[in-house]
Amino acid sequence: xxxxxxxxxxxxxxxxxxxxxxxxxxxxxxxxxxxxxxxxxxxxxxxxxxxxxxxxxxxxxxxxxxxxxxxxxxxxxxxxxxxxxxxxxxxxxxxxxxxxxxxxxxxxxxxxxxxxxxxxxxxxxxxxxxxxxxxxxxxxxxxxxxxxxxxxxxxxxxxxxxxxxxxxxxxxxxxxxxxxxxxxxxxxxxxxxxxxxxxxxxxxxxxxxxxxxxxxxxxxxxxxxxxxxxxxxxxxxxxxxxxxxxxxxxxxxxxxxxxxxxxxxxxxxxxxxxxxxxxxxxxxxxxxxxxxxxxxxxxxxxxxxxxxxxxxxxxxxxxxxxxxxxxxxxxxxxxxxxxxxxxxxxxxxxxxxxxxxxxxxxxxxxxxxxxxxxxxxxxxxxxxxxxxxxxxxxxxxxxxxxxxxxxxxxxxxxxxxxxxx
Amino acid sequence: xxxxxxxxxxxxxxxxxxxxxxxxxxxxxxxxxxxxxxxxxxxxxxxxxxxxxxxxxxxxxxxxxxxxxxxxxxxxxxxxxxxxxxxxxxxxxxxxxxxxxxxxxxxxxxxxxxxxxxxxxxxxxxxxxxxxxxxxxxxxxxxxxxxxxxxxxxxxxxxxxxxxxxxxxxxxxxxxxxxxxxxxxxxxxxxxxxxxxxxxxxxxxxxxxxxxxxxxxxxxxxxxxxxxxxxxxxxxxxx
Numbered sequence: 001x002x003x004x005x006x007x008x009x010x011x012x013x014x015x016x017x018x019x020x021x022x023x024x025x026x027x028x029x030x031x032x033x034x035x036x037x038x039x040x041x042x043x044x045x046x047x048x049x050x051x052x053x054x055x056x057x058x059x060x061x062x063x064x065x066x067x068x069x070x071x072x073x074x075x076x077x078x079x080x081x082x083x084x085x086x087x088x089x090x091x092x093x094x095x096x097x098x099x100x101x102x103x104x105x106x107x108x109x110x111x112x113x114x115x116x117x118x119x120x121x122x123x124x125x126x127x128x129x130x131x132x133x134x135x136x137x138x139x140x141x142x143x144x145x146x147x148x149x150x151x152x153x154x155x156x157x158x159x160x161x162x163x164x165x166x167x168x169x170x171x172x173x174x175x176x177x178x179x180x181x182x183x184x185x186x187x188x189x190x191x192x193x194x195x196x197x198x199x200x201x202x203x204x205x206x207x208x209x210x211x212x213x214x215x216x217x218x219x220x221x222x223x224x225x226x227x228x229x230x231x232x233x234x235x236x237x238x239x240x241x242x243x244x245x246x247x248x249x250x251x252x253x254x255x256x257x258x259x260x261x262x263x264x265x266x267x268x269x270x271x272x273x274x275x276x277x278x279x280x281x282x283x284x285x286x287x288x289x290x291x292x293x294x295x296x297x298x299x300x301x302x303x304x305x306x307x308x309x310x311x312x313x314x315x316x317x318x319x320x321x322x323x324x325x326x327x328x329x330x331x332x333x334x335x336x337x338x339x340x341x342x343x344x345x346x347x348x349x350x351x352x353x354x355x356x357x358x359x360x361x362x363x364x365x366x367x368x369x370x371x372x373x374x375x376x377x378x379x380x381x382x383x384x385x386x387x388x389x390x391x392x393x394x395x396x397x398x399x400x401x402x403x404x405x406x407x408x409x410x411x412x413x414x415x416x417x418x419x420x421x
Numbered sequence: 422x423x424x425x426x427x428x429x430x431x432x433x434x435x436x437x438x439x440x441x442x443x444x445x446x447x448x449x450x451x452x453x454x455x456x457x458x459x460x461x462x463x464x465x466x467x468x469x470x471x472x473x474x475x476x477x478x479x480x481x482x483x484x485x486x487x488x489x490x491x492x493x494x495x496x497x498x499x500x501x502x503x504x505x506x507x508x509x510x511x512x513x514x515x516x517x518x519x520x521x522x523x524x525x526x527x528x529x530x531x532x533x534x535x536x537x538x539x540x541x542x543x544x545x546x547x548x549x550x551x552x553x554x555x556x557x558x559x560x561x562x563x564x565x566x567x568x569x570x571x572x573x574x575x576x577x578x579x580x581x582x583x584x585x586x587x588x589x590x591x592x593x594x595x596x597x598x599x600x601x602x603x604x605x606x607x608x609x610x611x612x613x614x615x616x617x618x619x620x621x622x623x624x625x626x627x628x629x630x631x632x633x634x635x636x637x638x639x640x641x642x643x644x645x646x647x648x649x650x651x652x653x654x655x656x657x658x659x660x
Contacts, residue, residue: 002535002536006521006524009524009528010521010523012523013522013523014523320518321521321522323515324515324518324519324520324521325521325532326480326504326507327478327507327511327513327515328507328508328513328532328533328535328536329505329507329508329509329511329536329537330504330508330536331500331501331504331536332504334536416475416478416480416481417471417474417475417478417480417515417597418471418474418475
């Protein structure tokens with residue numbers, strides 16, 4: 001008890017050094033917790049990029065590859081699914097809804113995706129959030145487009161802007177574009193923090209429409225060129241889709257339908273469970289989070305090192321103090337306890353202030369972070385795993401504190417009542 | 422009538438300490454200090470005064486021989502027991518820097534009561550006793566009591582140190598040149614203070630000093646050169 005009181009008074013006496021030490025520890029804690037919050041936030045927002053969809057069906061490929069092109073628009077499908085197959089799947093008794101998507105074109109570096117209007121009903125992210133419009137509405141006309149928030153912001157689009165879709169996925173269109181059939185932006189989506197933000201959405205039929213005459217793979221010539229108005233008269237029902245998002249009547253049926261799809265005789269298609277594929281993909285990316293955490297751990301270590309150095313550095317001038325304490329009957333163990341309590345107090349104060357500061361920063365910056373990055377961070381003081389992390393830091397701090405305390409113990413033993421320097 | 426047991430009695434004491442190639446050794450065949458005696462310990466520097474005090478205070482342990490302080494046979498006690506013995510039996514005053522700079526004057530005096538098992542009392546009682554003693558020593562005004570120890574003059578600091586040494590009424594007071602940091606007038610004043618407190622408490626006083634005039638005021642003067650053999654090697658390195 002007396003030792004703790006002495007420790008506090010001694011710290012108060014050296015408040016500037018103590019304060020700086022606490023500050024460096026709390027900064028390191030803020031950094032560690034910040035990284036941890038962002039890491040878990042990024043992970044959950046990544047794993048929740050798509051929700052509510054029970055199966056994704058595409059041409060037979062690896063799970064991760066299918067996920068990459070169907071959800072992240074990274075890479076390309078090996079093949080398309082014929083519309084017959086789409087209809088067959090749609091007719092399955094287990095299936096509640098089907099949203100086809102069609103990829104392949106781009107607009108100034110952003111992927112263009114054909115889909116049906118019910119995409120905006122069924123696409124869910126972050127547990128169960130539906131897409132919302134910042135302005136405008138869904139495509140209604142054949143030549144209307146809905147753009148994601150990043151597309152709109154980057155390219156300065158507003159409702160009513162005209163856009164031209166390029167053929168293929170490159171940023172530069174090599175002159176092959178669908179300039180004869182410009183689109184009008186009908187709606188702009190709110191930020192979601194998912195690839196939706198970076199996508200231009202068209203109707204499936206629009207994808208067919210802009211490719212009329214392109215069946216050979218290059219721009220149509222002469223008589224093959226059809227004007228936008230002429231195209232409207234043609235049969236634009238889609239002939240294929242790149243992938244399908246499938247919602248089931250009951251989740252219990254997921255595996256049986258997956259088995260059915262994977263064994264489908266009509267063509268080589270496969271179905272994936274988004275959750276499982278996401279987990280696989282995250283494992284590949286997981287090393288980055290370990291690296292981040294390792295960097296934070298080094299920062300914490302540095303803070304403790306600073307603390308040990310500051311307490312150790314004060315020891316020599318405090319040998320007199322130890323001799324006084326010994327003279328009134330303090331045991332070397334008391335000296336050890338005094339130095340340990342001082343250091344542990346610094347660690348504890350550093351951790352508490354760090355946790356509170358992190359909470360405060362999060363409280364005020366959360367909205368901004370979500371607006372800018374679409375990353376939704378949970379507002380809580382400490383999650384269980386963060387609390388465990390703090391306990392680990394505390395234990396580390398106590399171990400670090402033992403270093404100067406042990407040194408003081410040895411000094412007080414050898415010095416006794418006289419200080420030899 | 423049997424003579425009362427001495428305050429300190431030392432027999433065939435041998436102590437050796439080595440550190441970093443430096444070693445001290447001290448041999449003391451016999452030394453007795455009676456209860457209630459005032460003894461001045463003199464001797465040139467390097468004659469082992471601090472070492473001897475360390476042995477009597479129980480922070481150093483002899484290689485062989487016997488040290489008895491009242492009923493405590495120090496060489497056969499554990500270090501824990503010796504720490505308790507120091508808290509209960511001794512009051513110590515150093516040459517200077519006696520006080521913890523981060524404690525108030527009052528808390529510095531109370532400190533002497535914190536580690537003793539025999540002086541268990543309430544915090545209020547401790548403060549009362551400390552305050553009463555400081556009052557006697559002319560440091561009892563509220564302003565001084567709560568001053569930080571580092572704000573005091575050297576003379577005041579030594580008086581606070583004396584208060585701390587005496588506050589638990591220990592039977593033995595050990596002082597290591599407590600007057601050497603004071604000027605001429607203050608020395609005598611401080612010595613009078615020590616003597617009057619010593620008398621009131623019926624305590625034994627053992628004080629190291631370099632000052633012959635001060636030493637003359639004691640009941641007895643012990644010259645360490647006469648009673649013990651102290652050597653340091655390598656030569657020329659003193660304490």
